[in-house]
Amino acid sequence: MRDNKPLELEALNHICGKIGKINLKYAHPNYDQNGGDIIIQKDIDENTFKYINAQFKGRNISSKNSSIVIKESYVKDNFVLFVYLKIENDLNDYLFCFFSDDIIKWNLKQNNYRLDISKHTIRDKILDSFLFNNDRVQKLYSILDEQVEKHNLIIEYKKRDLIDNSINLWNITNSLPDSNLAEWLLDNIDFKNTYRYQDVFIACLAFMHSNELKSKAGIDYMFHSLSMYNSRLNGEINSIEIINEFTNDWLVTYNKSKLQILKLNYNNTKHNALKLIFGDNEERIECLLIDNEELELNYIN
Structure with missing residues (x-):
């Protein structure tokens, strides 16, 4: 059986390096939380706890096809999947980024989403629209901003509940x-x-x-x-x-x-x-x- 640990570590280091270059913060929890291998944050301030759950997968497709399987329960609006593909003797980096609206288009079976990856994926440019580029970076920023907006709206709803509680106390x-x-x-x-x-x-x-x-x-x-x-x-x-x-x-x-x-x-x-x-x-x-x-x-x- 092939040991995937070196490839997983290579994928993690590559992904974290990319995240650092786009001025995002990340943390690597000791355990998988809601499918997240790493936690991505935009700023260290009062909204720090608003984050992206990011899972990473490394696959060597030098000689055979592969696949990615993601639990359906992981796929929320703040979930991101990074896929690092490696081809022996190819010095190029192939990093792909999938958001929840991408993943829900995969085949769903027994509560798991599955993406089949051909060994010719790179040659045939099958996944080029998901390459980690500036457009994908901007969407990462957008998701983080939306998380903060949702948080602020939740706070406003809690304040609204305070008014209702005051009315209920007046009643009682x-x-x-x-x-x-x-x-x-x-x-x-x-x-x-x-x-x-x-x-x-x-x-x-x-x-x-x-x-x-x-x-x-x-x-x-x-x-x-x-x-x-x-x-x-x-x-x-x-x-x-x-x-x-x-x-x-x-x-x-x-x-x-x-x-x-x-x-x-x-x-x-x-x-x-x-x-x-x-x-x-x-x-x-x-x-x-x-x-x-x-x-x-x-x-x-």
Whole structure:
């Protein structure tokens, strides 16, 4: 039986050398993790853990055909396969790079993808479109950038979950977040990723704690954002009780604004609610947010 260890080591050294030349970082784990022989990273910063799982294969096709087999479970959007082909007495380097969208086109059998490699692969240029060149390098960069973008989006989703948790706590405990959490939400939430009821909830918090907050800019932004939407509640409301009411003397532009904390019956069930009236004599927004995340929103002019 042929010992493939020298060829595998030659392949590893060759691949790592190429990765180093394109300003990417790599690590060689002590064990195979999700099919990754090496882990490729772009930068050492807060996004370091965003990586590419790279597997490498070395094959000597000097005298006979060969094949590559990859487990289907390994093939994710951040998986890359490097194939190093060797021909005796040929001093050229033949390194090929396959991404997940390449591998899924291979033959799939018993949960494994298989690529058959002819001993004439180099001569017949069968795999030339997969040669590791500048186009493949740019795709590596692109995958790493997408991993970071996905990570950032996950963070935004977790922040969005924090708003929902605050609404759930309000429902359970009858307590709204304090000014510290309200300020954090205003400073850290990207409103491109929020739902409308979450925007209204934060607008109510900003209004309620506006005297403690360092910035009033969020109020003005919220008005213009919410004025573009209308929505209706589907159920019946009755037995409205005003628990507390807030007004703000400094709201010169929106001098007819107020926030009411309510208890009411909605579809024959008791709920907490927030009613925000936001505007002046010429135009205003009226928002009613129920603690089950249902929302009525009207722009009136």
